[in-house]
């Protein structure tokens with residue numbers, strides 16, 4: 602694992618890299634939200650799979666960051682140690698500060714948080730051709746939510762995991778990672794919302810191949 606940076610409280614933010622011979626670079630992220638541990642389980646199992654079998658994943662490169670928000674993950678809280686929702690902290694045109702006490706607080710300014718800046722630095726350094734960012738969600742709202750030129754990717758994932766492909770999560774998400782990467786940078790981006798009522802094992806089995814769609 603490569604250390605990308607550190608969290609507010611000094612925990613390492615780490616990435617697994619597997620280089621490839623092709624032009625594609627696919628990035629996978631888990632735990633933007635620390636209270637979504639199934640995203641970490643799926644990302645870690647995926648790293649194991651990529652590491653164990655070089656024939657899996659095509660000829661492109663892979664970068665997997667299993668825990669974007671290690672302070673939140675340590676406490677099982679959505680937000681980071683500064684109580685910022687990292688998925689509302691990206692420097693998009695629609696970024697807003699939001700309410701400080703809100704669970705979706707966008708931070709005192711865009712990209713105020715070291716975790717956000719570590720992700721931005723990684724993307725600017727390695728120029729991914731596809732991004733899958735893993736979350737979990739309740740109330741049967743699981744989906745392959747796409748931003749930017751990723752409708753076909755979301756549909757291909759749906760054919761494997763049977764989650765609906767959706768263009769909107771159903772509420773505004775100013776400053777979200779998907780807006781920053783997918784809509785504003787046109788990197789095909791899918792926010793994979795796992796069903797939080799399913800077991801970690803089932804989430805992995807339903808998505809182990811969906812993460813690999815060509």
Ligand SMILES: [Zn+2]
Nearest residue numbers: 634637736737
């Ligand atoms: Zn989430």
